[in-house]
Amino acid sequence: xxxxxxxxxxxxxxxxxxxxxxxxxxxxxxxxxxxxxxxxxxxxxxxxxxxxxxxxxxxxxxxxxxxxxxxxxxxxxxxxxxxxxxxxxxxxxxxxxxxxxxxxxxxxxxxxxxxxxxxxxxxxxxxxxxxxxxxxxxxxxxxxxxxxxxxxxxxxxxxxxxxxxxxxxxxxxxxxxxxxxxxxxxxxxxxxxxxxxxxxxxxxxxxxxxxxxxxxxxxxxxxxxxxxxxxxxxxxxxxxxxxxxxxxxxxxxxxxxxxxxxxxxxxxxxxxxxxxxxxxxxxxxxxxxxxxxxxxxxxxxxxxxxxxxxxxxxxxxxxx
Amino acid sequence: xxxxxxxxxxxxxxxxxxxxxxxxxxxxxxxxxxxxxxxxxxxxxxxxxxxxxxxxxxxxxxxxxxxxxxxxxxxxxxxxxxxxxxxxxxxxxxxxxxxxxxxxxxxxxxxxxxxxxxxxxxxxxxxxxxxxxxxxxxxxxxxxxxxxxxxxxxxxxxxxxxxxxxxxxxxxxxxxxxxxxxxxxxxxxxxxxxxxxxxxxxxxxxxxxxxxxxxxxxxxxxxxxxxxxxxxxxxxxxxxxxxxxxxxxxxxxxxxxxxxxxxxxx
Numbered sequence: 262x263x264x265x266x267x268x269x270x271x272x273x274x275x276x277x278x279x280x281x282x283x284x285x286x287x288x289x290x291x292x293x294x295x296x297x298x299x300x301x302x303x304x305x306x307x308x309x310x311x312x313x314x315x316x317x318x319x320x321x322x323x324x325x326x327x328x329x330x331x332x333x334x335x336x337x338x339x340x341x342x343x344x345x346x347x348x349x350x351x352x353x354x355x356x357x358x359x360x361x362x363x364x365x366x367x368x369x370x371x372x373x374x375x376x377x378x379x380x381x382x383x384x385x386x387x388x389x390x391x392x393x394x395x396x397x398x399x400x401x402x403x404x405x406x407x408x409x410x411x412x413x414x415x416x417x418x419x420x421x422x423x424x425x426x427x428x429x430x431x432x433x434x435x436x437x438x439x440x441x442x443x444x445x446x447x448x449x450x451x452x453x454x455x456x457x458x459x460x461x462x463x464x465x466x467x468x469x470x471x472x473x474x475x476x477x478x479x480x481x482x483x484x485x486x487x488x489x490x491x492x493x494x495x496x497x498x499x500x501x502x503x504x505x506x507x508x509x510x511x512x513x514x515x516x517x518x519x520x521x522x523x524x525x526x527x528x529x530x531x532x533x534x535x536x537x538x539x540x541x542x543x544x545x546x547x548x549x550x551x552x553x554x555x556x557x558x559x560x561x562x563x564x565x566x567x568x569x570x571x572x573x574x575x576x577x578x579x580x581x
Numbered sequence: 582x583x584x585x586x587x588x589x590x591x592x593x594x595x596x597x598x599x600x601x602x603x604x605x606x607x608x609x610x611x612x613x614x615x616x617x618x619x620x621x622x623x624x625x626x627x628x629x630x631x632x633x634x635x636x637x638x639x640x641x642x643x644x645x646x647x648x649x650x651x652x653x654x655x656x657x658x659x660x661x662x663x664x665x666x667x668x669x670x671x672x673x674x675x676x677x678x679x680x681x682x683x684x685x686x687x688x689x690x691x692x693x694x695x696x697x698x699x700x701x702x703x704x705x706x707x708x709x710x711x712x713x714x715x716x717x718x719x720x721x722x723x724x725x726x727x728x729x730x731x732x733x734x735x736x737x738x739x740x741x742x743x744x745x746x747x748x749x750x751x752x753x754x755x756x757x758x759x760x761x762x763x764x765x766x767x768x769x770x771x772x773x774x775x776x777x778x779x780x781x782x783x784x785x786x787x788x789x790x791x792x793x794x795x796x797x798x799x800x801x802x803x804x805x806x807x808x809x810x811x812x813x814x815x816x817x818x819x820x821x822x823x824x825x826x827x828x829x830x831x832x833x834x835x836x837x838x839x840x841x842x843x844x845x846x847x
Contacts, residue, residue, distance in 0.1 A: 338670050338671050339671070340671065462683075465673075465683065466683060466686060468673050469672065469673070469683075470668055470669065470670065472635050472666065473666075476633050476634075476662075476663070476664040477659055477687065477736065478656040478658075478659035478660065478687030478736075479686075480654065480655045480656065517673075517674065518674075521675065521716075522674045522675050523679055
């Protein structure tokens with residue numbers, strides 16, 4: 262019963278966030294008015310051509326990042342794991358940057374991006390298994406991997422001197438404006454979220470440790486498959502909105518107490534919450550210094566950083 | 582003639598290419614309540630890891646009802662054998678009833694009515710009904726051990742492998758956990774557990790296998806153990822008496838004689 266209420270509340274929140282996302286921008290438009298007054302062609306155009314696709318991209322991108330956060334936190338058995346901190350979105354960005362510099366069409370760029378995220382996930386897994394999997398070694402491995410990837414991207418840009426470098430740098434700071442780069446990601450990402458969700462029982466067992474999962478009947482190839490699906494989802498979210506930090510970290514933490522930690526609930530709840538959160542952040546980034554735009558990563562990074570501080574302080578106050 | 586359910590033939594295994602178990606052969610029969618005893622590092626947990634296919638042997642073979650366990654899929658193997666081990670690291674805040682229901686994983690899809698009934702039945706049988714809505718991370722070690730056993734029993738009532746199931750428990754919870762295992766053993770579950778407390782092992786099991794440096798030093802009934810064997814197993818002196826109530830062996834290490842033992846050795 263409680264979970265049904267949570268689900269419908271999150272659904273309502275998502276609807277409200279989408280309505281806000283459509284209304285806000287350099288010009289505030291009331292979507293209900295447009296619905297009744299179809300003669301206002303300019304406003305209708307702004308909404309259907311510009312804002313709605315962007316809001317949908319933001320929603321799906323946020324959902325994907327939150328779902329990846331749920332999976333990574335279970336897989337690495339670490340509450341700090343998310344695509345950004347683990348360097349996996351950095352890997353995807355590196356792959357995409359290489360494809361841009363090599364002037365490969367965006368449709369093929371996705372394979373570079375996926376390749377980058379898969380590479381990152383396997384480097385990270387092997388580093389963790391060598392360092393006995395402690396939290397500090399995990400975070401250090403992820404952060405160093407992140408730095409290495411971003412340095413590689415910088416290096417590529419330094420050599421490339423391409424005109425598109427500025428656009429790509431903005432995109433790497435989290436920018437949903439260049440979303441038409443990867444329109445197909447919007448269709449693919451929900452399918453991947455569903456595919457990952459179908460493995461919810463596996464993810465629950467893996468969150469209790471490798472040996473636990475193995476002796477409970479999870480096959481190693483199933484673990485690998487979930488890993489691959491998640492790294493593709495990270496790559497898709499990076500293609501949609503660049504590197505957007507902290508959503509994958511924050512949303513699962515907010516959702517976990519509401520879903521009794523079962524992945525069956527935490528994936529759909531996180532998807533709705535993550536989507537709504539990014540749509541709101543994107544609306545703020547579009548309207549705060551209107552008519553200019555901030556990269557959405559600035560807003561999520563700011564809110565995520567504050568959330569991080571709050572979590573640390575709360576942990577300290579409970580341990581004292 | 583008892584049915585052999587699990588069989589290790591000339592198994593050598595270890596970690597980082599170093600042998601911990603050398604040429605071990607062991608037959609486990611249906612209905613056994615077998616306790617593995619021995620010093621720390623003797624290879625008890627390694628044997629359990631081998632039997633549950635967590636660790637692959639360097640050489641030799643482990644068979645479940647005649648079939649090499651490496652050739653049995655994880656799901657099929659887990660539906661015939663359940664493992665209870667300490668869970669290290671961060672444990673998610675699952676509810677007890679959800680955690681117990683994980684035992685139904687190798688048996689196919691979740692949430693079916695029959696599975697839910699089986700789950701609540703096992704929760705009742707293991708006496709943890711009052712815990713079922715608690716979060717597992719808020720349970721005491723003893724309570725969590727019972728919950729783990731309930732999950733394992735839902736997974737398989739055939740074979741149960743337990744690594745030190747009573748190591749952190751007080752007397753009451755030790756007896757509670759061991760009585761539960763004994764009860765299911767009477768109903769036909771084969772139980773293999775690594776245990777440190779000798780008196781608990783002697784009280785509850787019907788077969789003892791003592792390991793030392795990866796080799797079997799003793800394999801027999803609890804009443805066949807004696808001071809000399811125990812001294813060999815643990816490198817210290819023991820006294821043993823018969824429990825006047827149960828008639829079972831009770832043992833205790835002798836601290837003063839131990840000193841003598843060590844000085845003699847030197």
